[in-house]
Each structure stands twice: as structure tokens, then as C-alpha cells.
Amino acid sequence: MIYIGLGSNLGNRIQNIENAKYLLKSHGIDILKSSSYYETLSWPDTSNPKFINIIIETNTNISADRLIKIFKLIEKKLGRRKGPRNSPRTCDIDLISYRDKIILDKIIIPHKRMSKRNFVLIPLFEIAPDWIHPITKKSVKDLIFSLPIKDITTIKQI
Numbered sequence: 001m002i003y004i005g006l007g008s009n010l011g012n013r014i015q016n017i018e019n020a021k022y023l024l025k026s027h028g029i030d031i032l033k034s035s036s037y038y039e040t041l042s043w044p045d046t047s048n049p050k051f052i053n054i055i056i057e058t059n060t061n062i063s064a065d066r067l068i069k070i071f072k073l074i075e076k077k078l079g080r081r082k083g084p085r086n087s088p089r090t091c092d093i094d095l096i097s098y099r100d101k102i103i104l105d106k107i108i109i110p111h112k113r114m115s116k117r118n119f120v121l122i123p124l125f126e127i128a129p130d131w132i133h134p135i136t137k138k139s140v141k142d143l144i145f146s147l148p149i150k151d152i153t154t155i156k157q158i
Contacts, residue, residue, distance in 0.1 A: 001032070001057050001058070001059065001097075001100075002058045002060065002095070002097065002098050002099060003055055003056070003057055003058070003095075003096040003097040003124060003131075004029075004055070004056050004093060004095060004096060005054075005055055005093070005094040005096050005111075005119075005123075006021065006053065006054050006055075006056065006092070007052065007054075007089075007092040007093075008020075008090055008091055009049045009050060009052070009088050010090045011090050014037060017037070017054055017091075019091075020074055020075075020091050020093060023074045023077065023078075024058070024070075024074065024093075027070050028060055028061075028062065029058050029059075029060045029062065029070075030059045030060060031056050031057070031058055032057045032058060033128075034054055035054045035055045035123035035124070036126060036157050037052050037053070038052070038054065038155050039051065039053075039155070040118060040119045042088065043086065048088050052158070053120075055120065056127075057128060064095060064101075064103055064109055065105075065106060067098075068095060068107055071093035075091045075092065075093055078090050080092070094111055095107065095109060096111045096114055096120060097109065097111070098110075100134045101134065102134050110134060110135065115133065115143050115146075116147070118144075118152060119155060121143050121147070122144060122155055125140045125141060125144060129141065
């Protein structure tokens with residue numbers, strides 16, 4: 001399976017995510033499952049608007065590097081503008097895991113910071129509770145329990 005993270009913290013956050021899902025489908029990416037919406041504080045600047053995030057389970061024959069290019073096109077179409085790193089954005093799309101492969105080339109899969117992000121791990125656990133990190137061999141549940149308690153308590157399912 002291929003797991004993709006979608007997030008937004010500007011405008012109509014849920015509609016932005018739904019628009020991104022529609023555009024992913026229009027590029028031949030089948031969405032098999034979608035997590036609930038989760039609201040989290042913006043990082044690293046918690047004074048920025050809160051994020052809404054989901055994880056989707058998908059299937060496609062599109063290569064990982066081509067997916068990344070499609071993600072960038074969709075983000076731009078939905079109004080994402082170049083700005084400082086971690087600045088607010090209408091749409092953020094990340095390739096979290098690609099068929100449990102380890103790719104350490106131009107892109108890094110699984111996503112290099114996913115193990116530290118509540119907004120990835122908790123929705124991923126919702127739709128893929130048996131998922132195992134292909135590098136660390138830790139279950140998604142174990143990764144969640146390794147998060148600081150504040151990271152677990154500050155995420156809210158909506």
C-alpha cells in the first residue's frame with residue numbers, strides 16, 4: 001500500500017483536503033481508505049493557525065518520484081505559495097510510505113520525520129493498525145507510544 005498525508009492550515013481546511021483528494025483521484029491515484037480528520041497545533045510556531053491532517057491509503061502504478069511531482073502540482077493548484085519552511089499553507093501533501101519500500105535517493109521513503117509526528121502516526125494507526133516501519137521494524141502503535149505525552153494529548157480527532 002501507499003500512504004499519503006494531507007494537511008491544511010489556511011482557508012477552509014477540510015475543503016482544501018477534499019479538493020486535494022479529488023485531484024489525486026483525477027491523476028489515477030485510487031483512494032482505498034481515509035482516516036478521520038485530526039487537528040493539531042502548527043509546528044514549530046504554534047501561534048500559526050492549527051492544521052487539519054488526514055492519512056489516506058492509496059494504490060497506483062505511478063512511481064514514487066512521479067507522485068511527488070503530482071503532489072507539487074496539486075499543492076500549487078490549491079493555492080500553496082513558496083514561503084519560509086513550515087509556514088502556513090492551504091495544502092501540504094507528503095508521501096509517507098510507498099509499498100513498504102525503503103528509498104533513499106532524491107526522495108526519502110518512508111518519510112524521514114514521520115516517526116516523530118502525531119499527525120501522521122495517529123491517523124495512520126486508524127487505517128493501518130498493523131503497519132510496520134520498514135527501517136526501524138517498529139509497529140505504528142509502538143511509534144505512537146514513543147511520542148512525548150504532550151504530542152499524544154494535543155492532537156484532536158474532529
